[in-house]
Amino acid sequence: MNSRGIMKAMIAVYLGIFFTYLFGPLLVMGVTAFNTPTYPQAFPFQTFTTHWFADLLGDRDMMEGLWNSIIIGLGVICLAVPVGLAAAIVMTQVYWRARSLYYLVVVSPVLTPGVILGISTVIFWKDFTEATGTKQIEILGMDFGLYSGIFLSIIGQSTFICAYCMLVFLSRLQRFDRAQEEAALDLGASFPQVFWHILLPFLRPAIFSSAILAFLSSFENYNTTTFAILANKTLVTVLAGRVRQGTTPALSALAVIIVGISLIGAIAYEVLRRREDRIAAQRAKVAREAERDGMAAVPQAA
Amino acid sequence: MSADVELDSVTIRFGDFVAVKSATLKISNGEFFSFLGPSGCGKTTILRTVSGFLDPSEGTVRIGGQDMRGIGPNKRPTALIFQNLALFPLMTVADNITYGLRVRGVPHAERVKRADELLSLIALPDQGKKMVNELSGGQKQRVAIARALAVEPQVLLLDEPLSALDLKLRQHMRNELRAIQKRVGITFIYITHDQGEALTMSDRIAVMNAGVIEQVGDGKTIYDQPATAFVASFVGENNPFAGRVFAVDDGFAVVDTGKGRLRGRNRRGLKVGDEAILFVRPESFKLTAGGEDSTVAAPVLNVAFEGNMSHIFLKGPTKKEITLTIGRDAAGHIPAQGETARVGFDPQAATVLPAGKLASD
Amino acid sequence: MLKTIIILLPFVLIAVFWAMAARERRLANDPSRKSFFERNGAVISTYLLVAVGFWAIMMIVLPQLYMVDYSFHPKLPPSERGGPKDVYTLANYKFFLFGPQIGNEVTWNTTHIRAFFLTIGASMFVTFVNFCLCYPLAFYLAQVATAQRLRLLMMALIVPFWVNEILRAFALRIMLGTSGLINNALIALGVIGEPIDFLGLDIGLYVGLSYAYLLMMIFPLYNAIESLDKNQIEAARDLGAPWWHIHLFVVMPFAKPGIASGCTMVFMLSAGALAAPLFLGGPNSLWFTPIVYDRFFQAFNWPQGAAYAFILLLACIFFVLAVMKVFKVGLGEITR
Numbered sequence: 001m002n003s004r005g006i007m008k009a010m011i012a013v014y015l016g017i018f019f020t021y022l023f024g025p026l027l028v029m030g031v032t033a034f035n036t037p038t039y040p041q042a043f044p045f046q047t048f049t050t051h052w053f054a055d056l057l058g059d060r061d062m063m064e065g066l067w068n069s070i071i072i073g074l075g076v077i078c079l080a081v082p083v084g085l086a087a088a089i090v091m092t093q094v095y096w097r098a099r100s101l102y103y104l105v106v107v108s109p110v111l112t113p114g115v116i117l118g119i120s121t122v123i124f125w126k127d128f129t130e131a132t133g134t135k136q137i138e139i140l141g142m143d144f145g146l147y148s149g150i151f152l153s154i155i156g157q158s159t160f161i162c163a164y165c166m167l168v169f170l171s172r173l174q175r176f177d178r179a180q181e182e183a184a185l186d187l188g189a190s191f192p193q194v195f196w197h198i199l200l201p202f203l204r205p206a207i208f209s210s211a212i213l214a215f216l217s218s219f220e221n222y223n224t225t226t227f228a229i230l231a232n233k234t235l236v237t238v239l240a241g242r243v244r245q246g247t248t249p250a251l252s253a254l255a256v257i258i259v260g261i262s263l264i265g266a267i268a269y270e271v272l273r274r275r276e277d278r279i280a281a282q283r284a285k286v287a288r289e290a291e292r293d294g295m296a297a298v299p300q301a302a
Numbered sequence: 303m304s305a306d307v308e309l310d311s312v313t314i315r316f317g318d319f320v321a322v323k324s325a326t327l328k329i330s331n332g333e334f335f336s337f338l339g340p341s342g343c344g345k346t347t348i349l350r351t352v353s354g355f356l357d358p359s360e361g362t363v364r365i366g367g368q369d370m371r372g373i374g375p376n377k378r379p380t381a382l383i384f385q386n387l388a389l390f391p392l393m394t395v396a397d398n399i400t401y402g403l404r405v406r407g408v409p410h411a412e413r414v415k416r417a418d419e420l421l422s423l424i425a426l427p428d429q430g431k432k433m434v435n436e437l438s439g440g441q442k443q444r445v446a447i448a449r450a451l452a453v454e455p456q457v458l459l460l461d462e463p464l465s466a467l468d469l470k471l472r473q474h475m476r477n478e479l480r481a482i483q484k485r486v487g488i489t490f491i492y493i494t495h496d497q498g499e500a501l502t503m504s505d506r507i508a509v510m511n512a513g514v515i516e517q518v519g520d521g522k523t524i525y526d527q528p529a530t531a532f533v534a535s536f537v538g539e540n541n542p543f544a545g546r547v548f549a550v551d552d553g554f555a556v557v558d559t560g561k562g563r564l565r566g567r568n569r570r571g572l573k574v575g576d577e578a579i580l581f582v583r584p585e586s587f588k589l590t591a592g593g594e595d596s597t598v599a600a601p602v603l604n605v606a607f608e609g610n611m612s613h614i615f616l617k618g619p620t621k622k623e624i625t626l627t628i629g630r631d632a633a634g635h636i637p638a639q640g641e642t643a644r645v646g647f648d649p650q651a652a653t654v655l656p657a658g659k660l661a662s663d
Numbered sequence: 664m665l666k667t668i669i670i671l672l673p674f675v676l677i678a679v680f681w682a683m684a685a686r687e688r689r690l691a692n693d694p695s696r697k698s699f700f701e702r703n704g705a706v707i708s709t710y711l712l713v714a715v716g717f718w719a720i721m722m723i724v725l726p727q728l729y730m731v732d733y734s735f736h737p738k739l740p741p742s743e744r745g746g747p748k749d750v751y752t753l754a755n756y757k758f759f760l761f762g763p764q765i766g767n768e769v770t771w772n773t774t775h776i777r778a779f780f781l782t783i784g785a786s787m788f789v790t791f792v793n794f795c796l797c798y799p800l801a802f803y804l805a806q807v808a809t810a811q812r813l814r815l816l817m818m819a820l821i822v823p824f825w826v827n828e829i830l831r832a833f834a835l836r837i838m839l840g841t842s843g844l845i846n847n848a849l850i851a852l853g854v855i856g857e858p859i860d861f862l863g864l865d866i867g868l869y870v871g872l873s874y875a876y877l878l879m880m881i882f883p884l885y886n887a888i889e890s891l892d893k894n895q896i897e898a899a900r901d902l903g904a905p906w907w908h909i910h911l912f913v914v915m916p917f918a919k920p921g922i923a924s925g926c927t928m929v930f931m932l933s934a935g936a937l938a939a940p941l942f943l944g945g946p947n948s949l950w951f952t953p954i955v956y957d958r959f960f961q962a963f964n965w966p967q968g969a970a971y972a973f974i975l976l977l978a979c980i981f982f983v984l985a986v987m988k989v990f991k992v993g994l995g996e997i998t999r
Contacts, residue, residue: 011799011807015800018796018800019819022820022874022877023819024838025834025835025838025874026823026826026831028837028838028844029834029837032837082710083714083715083717083718085714086710086714086715087718087719090715093699093703095683095684095687097683098680098684105719105724106715106718106719106723108723109722109723111927111931111979112727112931112976112979113931113934113935113952113976113979114935115935115937115952115972115975116727116730116935116972116975116976117726119730119959119968119972120729120730120969121722121726123733124725124726124729124730155722158718158722159718159722159723162718177386177388179384179386179388180388182375182382182384182388183382183388183389183390184390184401184405185374185375186354186375186376186382187376187401187402187405187453188376188377188402188406189376189401189405190376190704191703191704191706192706192707193405195707197405198390201392202392220825220827222827222828222937222938223936223937226937227959236827236829239827239830240829240938243829243832243942244941244942251833252833252837254830255826255830255833255834258825258827258830259826262822262825262826263822266822284435286432286436287435287436287437287438290436290437290438290441291438291439293438317691
């Protein structure tokens with residue numbers, strides 16, 4: 001049918017344009033990472049080089065920023081995953097009249113511009129640490145005071161990342177069979193034991209995915225971090241500074257690295273997923289066979 | 303070690319709704335006791351109260367003589383087998399079975415030993431390393447039982463455990479459960495809506511309806527001597543003939559029903575003028591007419607031949623049909639559809655009970 | 664004084680709700696309803712309360728309230744905070760409207776006011792463009808694509824967004840610069856003689872903004888459209904409705920929550936965008952959020968920065984409420 005054919009062609013064109021729009025700048029940037037000119041250029045291509053990648057490693061600020069980003073990311077995981085889990089559990093138990101208000105409060109950070117989260121975090125904690133005297137805490141000659149870029153970034157980012165984690169846990173919790181908790185209690189387990197033995201293992205996939213989500217969201221965050229990091233720096237803020245100053249292909253090199261890592265991550269994820277599917281299918285097969293042999297092989301109990 | 307379970311005027315309310323009304327009974331040590339009734343009658347509620355997930359609104363629950371009020375499910379000497387089994391999907395079969403021991407701090411080596419013992423008890427040796435979702439329905443059942451037995455409870459509570467199984471497996475599991483109970487010797491409290499299960503497995507049965515325990519007794523008593531109209535109509539098939547008591551004599555009563563004046567045993571001490579129902583079981587009818595007060599005449603609606611017996615359906619005084627079950631070798635000729643049949647019964651086998659709600663209402 | 668009220672407010676609210684719940688539980692006379700501590704045991708309950716309490720109170724509510732309060736104070740050196748000069752004032756907000764008062768003239772702070780409205784307007788425009796771009800793709804993914812293709816396309820969508828937004832802005836800058844790829848291509852094709860200053864004309868900025876948040880629009884749309892029963896579309900087509908009619912009156916009304924969700928997120932991200940305006944904006948570009956940034960790091964006037972931040976927040980809240988009203992969706996449907 002002609003109109004069907006036209007439809008298909010239009011869809012193909014649209015997809016083509018869309019993904020060109022999406023990938024175009026990145027491809028261009030990728031090319032410039034390997035091109036010699038100091039101003040990033042894809043066209044004309046001069047000579048292939050990888051020295052921009054080496055430049056990256058030598059950039060001290062960037063390395064320091066990278067280190068801080070990793071620390072902050074780990075800190076966010078440690079804070080956001082437990083809090084997200086707690087928030088999800090509380091959501092299922094909160095007094096029904098308070099539920100909408102609770103939901104509004106915990107979801108609001110997602111709907112708030114990142115800059116505002118950063119600003120409010122800094123302002124509040126500055127006065128708070130002054131009032132409680134925790135601004136500077138000397139331990140073994142190192143300052144563990146709470147008014148630090150690292151700490152505030154962790155707090156500021158976690159404000160909305162906790163919400164992300166909570167949503168991940170909520171959707172996993174919905175599929176949880178409560179009867180298992182009762183069975184465990186009935187067998188004599190205490191509440192912490194039920195939590196540790198039954199609930200957490202069930203939530204393990206959610207714990208992993210929310211941890212990864214937390215780390216990635218934290219690592220690439222700019223709007224909130226730029227306020228909360230105070231005098232310190234993260235990879236992203238260093239990057240921002242560099243981009244403001246001028247453009248060099250070293251930054252393109254960085255983008256290539258990041259995309260490379262993401263692609264590896266995506267492939268690894270896909271491989272893991274396929275493996276899980278295969279195991280589940282295998283188990284189902286064994287169960288079906290057991291049903292079939294069930295009646296034939298009912299032996300006398302010992 | 304086993305214990306007896308006592309319910310003393312236990313009433314359980316949810317807001318305004320009364321789920322269980324003043325239940326009082328004593329289940330002896332080592333008994334296989336069933337609660338039988340339709341859905342919503344309160345049997346699950348009683349089970350959850352005995353296991354500790356609910357506290358009664360009034361009354362006391364005692365296990366082994368000890369008042370259980372305020373004692374949580376993890377501290378009671380009971381173990382519950384859930385209707386959907388609630389096995390732990392992320393643990394192996396052996397880990398499932400020994401979970402109760404694990405939370406009590408039993409060391410690993412001993413847990414392994416116990417797991418092997420229990421696995422052979424339920425006839426699943428060497429299946430310990432499998433995951434739960436690799437088992438068939440019947441196997442999962444047995445794992446659930448082993449898991450409960452591992453903690454050596456004094457009372458085992460079973461919540462309709464066989465309802466999800468298919469017919470053949472259910473028949474087999476009935477014998478298994480009974481055998482296991484006899485071997486282990488602890489008190490079993492079993493709830494079901496299937497009277498076949500209750501009758502074949504239990505030492506005693508409590509028939510419940512709408513929160514009230516209508517009768518407690520062993521299977522034979524409940525079947526032959528039902529105490530209320532509900533029990534008479536719920537357990538087994540029964541034909542009700544409603545009316546008013548016309549005469550009373552010597553342990554019998556004559557009821558003026560829509561099918562004439564019929565005679566049956568009067569165990570409830572009914573008096574002339576009381577509203578009553580006379581019950582005759584389908585298998586108590588004979589194809590030959592009986593005495594004047596033990597014969598029913600009615601047109602035949604249908605005859606169903608079922609191999610070793612035939613079912614004959616007669617037009618009853620109400621919408622409900624009168625059902626007869628006649629054995630293959632019974633005397634008399636099987637009437638044809640449309641004929642008016644005259645069938646008789648022995649008044650000794652008929653029961654007169656006070657009028658009340660029937661199971662089918 | 665107000666500060667103490669602000670700090671106590673969340674705790675009071677929690678106490679009130681707790682008491683209400685306890686009372687209701689007592690009156691219900693229902694043995695299956697347990698209190699929070701009974702349900703979870705002491706240890707777990709404490710963990711839950713501390714975790715959620717810290718987050719909700721110390722990280723969400725108090726900082727926001729505190730920031731709002733802060734914006735009503737004048738800028739003072741630390742020694743004078745809390746002292747007699749520390750009064751409540753609208754000075755910071757007045758600055759937004761009227762700018763620095765020079766002499767006796769009343770002038771409007773046209774730069775900032777214009778920037779604000781420009782930002783709001785442009786964000787709405789960007790949201791709209793974003794929606795138009797994403798809707799067809801979301802529909803295609805949700806209803807038309809096969810499972811294989813779906814996974815592939817999803818992957819293809821997600822990968823670019825793992826690249827940091829700053830790098831993406833950077834990439835666009837390379838492409839759209841005066842000696843960048845697009846200009847070179849256009850000159851080579853003979854379409855134009857002189858390179859177009861995309862960046863100076865703010866076109867770079869708008870492209871960058873529409874580009875940045877595509878994913879935020881696609882996923883809610885996809886989720887919403889995916890749950891639409893294909894049969895409804897078939898039925899409509901069967902009844903003779905033209906395709907644009909189907910989209911307008913069958914698909915979009917159904918996908919309302921998804922549309923609302925996507926639009927809210929994109930608007931909020933655009934209005935609050937910092938990276939794109941800073942790196943893609945031309946020299947004359949006026950975007951509100953960089954102005955907020957400047958209040959802090961150029962003018963070092965934190966209370967003023969707080970005031971501006973609050974104005975931005977109000978705009979976002981207003982937009983969210985408006986969207987919820989117009990689309991008739993609840994808050995629960997807007998979040999992923």
